[in-house]
Amino acid sequence: MLKTKDPKIYNLIKKEELRLKNTLQMIASENSPSKEVLEALGSVFNFKYSEGYPYQRYYQGTVNTDEVEVAAEERARNLFKVPFVNVQPYSGSPANAAVQLALLKPLKSKIMGLSLAYGGHLTHGASVSFSGKLFKTISYELNKEGLLDYGKIKKIAIKEKPDLIICGATAYPRIIDFKKFAEIADKVGAYLLADISHIAGLIVAGVHPSPARYAHIITTTTHKTLRGPRGALIMVTNKGIKKDPNLSSKIDKAVFPGLQGGPHQNQTAAIAVALKEASGRSFKKYGEQVVRNSKVLAAELKKHGFNLVSGGTDNHLILIDLRNKAVNGAIAALALETAGIILNKNAVPNDQNPPFYPAGLRLGTAALTTQGMKEREMVKIAKWINEVINECPQILLPKTKGERKIIWDKFKKDIAKAEKLLKIAKEVKFFCARFPLP
Numbered sequence: 001m002l003k004t005k006d007p008k009i010y011n012l013i014k015k016e017e018l019r020l021k022n023t024l025q026m027i028a029s030e031n032s033p034s035k036e037v038l039e040a041l042g043s044v045f046n047f048k049y050s051e052g053y054p055y056q057r058y059y060q061g062t063v064n065t066d067e068v069e070v071a072a073e074e075r076a077r078n079l080f081k082v083p084f085v086n087v088q089p090y091s092g093s094p095a096n097a098a099v100q101l102a103l104l105k106p107l108k109s110k111i112m113g114l115s116l117a118y119g120g121h122l123t124h125g126a127s128v129s130f131s132g133k134l135f136k137t138i139s140y141e142l143n144k145e146g147l148l149d150y151g152k153i154k155k156i157a158i159k160e161k162p163d164l165i166i167c168g169a170t171a172y173p174r175i176i177d178f179k180k181f182a183e184i185a186d187k188v189g190a191y192l193l194a195d196i197s198h199i200a201g202l203i204v205a206g207v208h209p210s211p212a213r214y215a216h217i218i219t220t221t222t223h224k225t226l227r228g229p230r231g232a233l234i235m236v237t238n239k240g241i242k243k244d245p246n247l248s249s250k251i252d253k254a255v256f257p258g259l260q261g262g263p264h265q266n267q268t269a270a271i272a273v274a275l276k277e278a279s280g281r282s283f284k285k286y287g288e289q290v291v292r293n294s295k296v297l298a299a300e301l302k303k304h305g306f307n308l309v310s311g312g313t314d315n316h317l318i319l320i321d322l323r324n325k326a327v328n329g330a331i332a333a334l335a336l337e338t339a340g341i342i343l344n345k346n347a348v349p350n351d352q353n354p355p356f357y358p359a360g361l362r363l364g365t366a367a368l369t370t371q372g373m374k375e376r377e378m379v380k381i382a383k384w385i386n387e388v389i390n391e392c393p394q395i396l397l398p399k400t401k402g403e404r405k406i407i408w409d410k411f412k413k414d415i416a417k418a419e420k421l422l423k424i425a426k427e428v429k430f431f432c433a434r435f436p437l438p
């Protein structure tokens with residue numbers, strides 16, 4: 001038993017369970033998988049080495065592993081309506097790395113993705129990531145309203161002639177028009193990769209359009225709105241196979257042996273379970289409720305005077321622009337954590353703040369909806385968020401890093417004792433008891 005053999009780690013697990021139970025989980029990229037998914041994740045498949053692909057392995061003893069991987073592939077193909085899936089990427093970043101390895105030539109090929117500062121992911125060409133270091137990159141941004149500007153994206157693509165255009169984001173609250181992206185990619189002869197990591201569950205539930213007809217390749221993490229274990233899928237569409245009949249085999253080779261060794265087959269088993277869950281009727285209802293909750297939360301936050309990037313939301317996430325509130329995202333996120341509301345600081349379009357103290361907050365409804373919360377609960381949560389932000393001291397950020405650190409450290413100490421926030425934390429804890437995690 002872990003409790004007796006390793007009490008330190010056992011206690012940390014118990015403490016983490018309590019933290020999750022007593023606070024509101026509003027980080028837009030997080031979710032709570034079912035007990036069955038976790039059962040598969042903790043199963044004996046953790047044992048098995050199985051480099052290669054089903055029925056073509058470099059190890060013996062893969063008879064059951066093969067069946068698990070084939071089931072996961074089949075379920076993913078059916079769910080996303082694509083002809084080919086690789087289920088082996090360890091997570092979303094390696095999935096995007098494998099696609100780039102499969103399609104591009106280091107130092108020669110060019111990637112065009114949404115800028116990190118405007119909601120793109122690191123692996124979409126950010127200079128600090130492998131994608132920005134290994135390949136030439138050019139980014140597009142959002143317009144003044146916080147929306148994708150397809151006309152401008154097209155102009156950049158025509159001028160820059162990227163080899164790969166990536167659409168999809170880590171902090172974009174609106175519908176992505178995959179058809180328009182496809183028109184742009186086709187015009188310049190680029191591959192189109194749709195990274196649907198954040199919205200995969202919404203696509204499955206039919207509340208966000210699918211890129212399957214428009215992109216050549218689709219990547220997704222499996223642990224966000226899709227509600228599976230940590231992991232990722234790479235899918236090749238019919239359009240992708242038409243552009244390059246060898247695309248699927250290039251993807252397979254890029255994942256193994258190109259980038260990874262042995263696949264995590266306990267993860268594959270858990271992905272298979274999650275995909276089965278996502279194909280049921282209740283998952284459709286779940287996705288619909290995620291978006292309804294998000295829209296109500298956004299409308300309530302606006303009533304409290306919050307400015308939202310793009311004015312609202314179409315999906316599971318909301319970006320608050322705090323510039324009218326005399327508080328930055330770092331201060332606000334820590335104050336909210338003290339009050340039991342867990343979300344993350346985030347840059348907003350045209351953010352002039354230093355990256356550690358961005359001007360915004362990102363929050364989402366995927367995990368709260370998994371716990372059974374509905375519109376009524378969103379009204380209450382918006383009210384708490386407003387109360388917390390109103391409690392935040394007005395701190396002007398000094399110019400130097402050193403001075404900022406002194407102020408930040410003092411704020412951290414003071415906020416931990418803020419009575420009003422601790423009172424809200426108690427209310428939140430009481431409220432959460434009605435919505436247990438799966």
Ligand SMILES: Cc1ncc(COP(=O)(O)O)c(C=O)c1O
Nearest residue numbers: 029091092093121169170195197
């Ligand atoms: C759009 C997008 N792509 C890829 C990733 C990377 O996933 P991971 O953190 O599993 O590597 C993320 C993670 O947040 C993401 O939001």
